[in-house]
Amino acid sequence: MNMTWRWYGEGNDSITLDHVRQIPGVMGIVWSLHDKVAGEVWEMDRIQAEADKIVAKGFSPAVVESVNVHDDIKIGLPSRDHYIDIYIDTIRKLAKVGVKVICYNFMPVFDWTRTDLYKELPDGSNALFYEKAAITEDPKEMAERILAGAGHFTMPGWEPERMARLDELFAAYAGVTEDKLFENLVYFLNRLMPVCEETDIRMAIHPDDPAWPIFGLPRIIRSRETIRRLLDTVDNPYNGLTFCTGSLGSNPQNDLPAMIREFHDRIYFAHIRNVKVFENGDFIEVSHRGCDGSVNVPEVVKAYHESGFKGYVRPDHGRHLWGEEKTCRPGYGLYDRAMGIMYLLGVWDSLENAKGVK
Numbered sequence: 001m002n003m004t005w006r007w008y009g010e011g012n013d014s015i016t017l018d019h020v021r022q023i024p025g026v027m028g029i030v031w032s033l034h035d036k037v038a039g040e041v042w043e044m045d046r047i048q049a050e051a052d053k054i055v056a057k058g059f060s061p062a063v064v065e066s067v068n069v070h071d072d073i074k075i076g077l078p079s080r081d082h083y084i085d086i087y088i089d090t091i092r093k094l095a096k097v098g099v100k101v102i103c104y105n106f107m108p109v110f111d112w113t114r115t116d117l118y119k120e121l122p123d124g125s126n127a128l129f130y131e132k133a134a135i136t137e138d139p140k141e142m143a144e145r146i147l148a149g150a151g152h153f154t155m156p157g158w159e160p161e162r163m164a165r166l167d168e169l170f171a172a173y174a175g176v177t178e179d180k181l182f183e184n185l186v187y188f189l190n191r192l193m194p195v196c197e198e199t200d201i202r203m204a205i206h207p208d209d210p211a212w213p214i215f216g217l218p219r220i221i222r223s224r225e226t227i228r229r230l231l232d233t234v235d236n237p238y239n240g241l242t243f244c245t246g247s248l249g250s251n252p253q254n255d256l257p258a259m260i261r262e263f264h265d266r267i268y269f270a271h272i273r274n275v276k277v278f279e280n281g282d283f284i285e286v287s288h289r290g291c292d293g294s295v296n297v298p299e300v301v302k303a304y305h306e307s308g309f310k311g312y313v314r315p316d317h318g319r320h321l322w323g324e325e326k327t328c329r330p331g332y333g334l335y336d337r338a339m340g341i342m343y344l345l346g347v348w349d350s351l352e353n354a355k356g357v358k
């Protein structure tokens with residue numbers, strides 16, 4: 001299992017690469033230039049410096065999450081070609097430092113969305129929570145409430161600068177239906193594919209989180225059918241998936257092990273985590289242990305194992321433990337994700353042992 005770790009250092013200062021070195025089995029660091037907004041040029045010297053830092057500690061820099069996609073590309077404005085040119089320039093530069101997979105998303109306005117960043121669990125830890133009814137709120141009020149409780153951290157896509165432009169963003173997406181958004185994604189990928197082939201970099205789209213439309217905005221990567229449609233429409237091995245069990249698992253209709261068996265050869269990056277989905281559709285992020293939530297994590301790992309999966313994996317989100325929410329980004333603490341890695345590797349290793357592999 002090619003285990004990786006996301007988010008250390010700047011922007012998540014309490015976790016260093018030296019911490020990550022002490023978690024068994026981690027081979028790569030999933031990185032980004034986190035200060036870059038969508039559509040900005042990535043300078044080669046900064047890319048090189050970031051990759052060098054990772055390699056110096058013995059990790060691979062092969063996965064970048066994310067190179068964010070500019071809204072003009074998602075909306076399909078004439079200016080999209082300019083932003084796609086910048087994206088292509090970034091792909092070419094990333095190839096020079098050994099990047100193999102780029103994780104990105106095509107969600108309008110927001111990235112993943114939760115209504116509470118620090119909801120207390122019965123054991124006294126806290127975690128990201130989504131309350132279905134709260135999403136009927138005015139998004140601006142919700143953003144204010146979240147930002148007020150977020151300290152200096154928030155969710156990606158919910159930064160104060162972006163929230164200040166919320167009216168403008170909603171207006172820009174007004175005519176963008178699900179089909180239109182899908183067409184715009186296909187246009188984007190068709191322009192990228194020749195460059196991906198040339199540079200050997202695979203595009204791995206992250207599913208919509210939660211896996212349904214929110215605030216009246218379309219969301220198009222959320223189920224077996226929507227994923228099938230994308231893979232068939234741009235039927236190129238360089239167009240693939242970040243398969244996130246937490247995002248897709250927010251909808252219990254998604255049969256995750258079956259989807260992994262179906263899509264395994266187009267999954268380049270696996271985000272494995274658990275969520276507990278309540279009867280009213282609310283959900284909370286819980287430990288990786290299968291019986292703690294609604295995602296049967298051992299079955300998920302088994303589906304990867306049976307498929308001979310060789311892609312990259314990360315434990316994705318975790319709960320905030322032992323007071324670490326004061327110093328880490330929501331969902332990106334050290335302890336629960338480190339335990340999650342051990343759980344995932346435990347399941348994987350026992351499956352390998354059963355095959356007679358030590």
Ligand code: DNO
Binds near residue numbers: 065066104206
């Ligand atoms: C959440 C992450 C997402 C992901 C983007 C990809 O923790 O998995 O924010 O990075 O959706 O662009």
